[in-house]
Amino acid sequence: MSTISGQYVGALRTQATHLKSQNTIVTDAPPDNNGKGEAFSPTDLVCAALSSCMMTLMGMLAERENINLEGLRSEVVKVMASNPRKIAEIQITFAHPNLVATEVQRKKLKQAALTCPVALSLSDSVKQVIAFDW
Numbered sequence: 001m002s003t004i005s006g007q008y009v010g011a012l013r014t015q016a017t018h019l020k021s022q023n024t025i026v027t028d029a030p031p032d033n034n035g036k037g038e039a040f041s042p043t044d045l046v047c048a049a050l051s052s053c054m055m056t057l058m059g060m061l062a063e064r065e066n067i068n069l070e071g072l073r074s075e076v077v078k079v080m081a082s083n084p085r086k087i088a089e090i091q092i093t094f095a096h097p098n099l100v101a102t103e104v105q106r107k108k109l110k111q112a113a114l115t116c117p118v119a120l121s122l123s124d125s126v127k128q129v130i131a132f133d134w
Contacts, residue, residue, distance in 0.1 A: 002019060003018065003019055003020065004016050004017065004018055004019065005017045005019055009026075011036075012028060012029035012034060012035045012036075013026060013027060013028050013029075013035075013039070014026070014027045014042075015027075025040065025045070026039045026040075027039055027040055027041055027042050027044075027045065028040070028041065029041060030043075030044075033085070043078060043080065043086075043087050044078065046087060046090075046122075047076045047078045047087070047090050047092075048076065049118050050076075050090055050092065050116075050118045050119060050122070050128070051074045051076050051092050052118075053116040053117060053118035053119065054074075054092065054094070054112075054113035054114075054116045054118075054119065054130070055069075055072060055074060055094070055113075056116070057112040057113060057115070057116040058072065058094075058109045058112050058113050059072075060112070061108055061109055061112040062109070065101075065105050065108065067099075067100070067101050067105055067109070068100065069096065069099075069109075071096055071098065072094060072095070072096045072099075073094070073095050073096070074092055074093065074094050074095075075092070075093045075095070076090065076091070076092050077089075077090070077091040077092075078090060078091075079091070079127075086125075086126075087126050088125075088126070088127065089126065089127040089128075089129060090122075090126060090127070090128055090129070091129040091130075091131075092128075092129070092130050092131070093130075093131040093132075093133060094113070094130070094131070094132050094133065094134075095133040095134070096133075096134045097133070097134065099134040101134075106132070106134065109132075110130075110132055113130065113132075114130060
């Protein structure tokens with residue numbers, strides 16, 4: 001059973017619909033690849049998915065450990081390779097300046113992030129540089 005329906009809508013844009021919720025995402029090719037860059041590119045979504053997956057796994061751990069993770073933020077940098085054109089590196093910095101957690105809990109949070117399903121699904125050729133600022 002599908003969970004997502006996709007459609008090419010023209011002008012290097014696609015639309016994906018999450019079937020259960022009917023939420024949609026529009027993608028646009030980036031300007032350096034003949035697009036307008038007016039929406040996430042497919043490779044942007046890969047990077048966003050990695051960040052979101054990591055935060056979700058940290059959130060699950062935080063709930064079990066009674067850690068207030070609200071306010072956790074991420075900054076993501078995507079580095080593209082040109083030949084072949086692909087994601088070469090994803091840099092993510094997570095920040096939560098007021099995190100109240102023990103050192104053991106902080107290590108558990110990092111481990112949860114680094115072992116999220118998206119991180120484990122990406123090819124080893126995609127370098128993941130993950131930093132935690134708390």
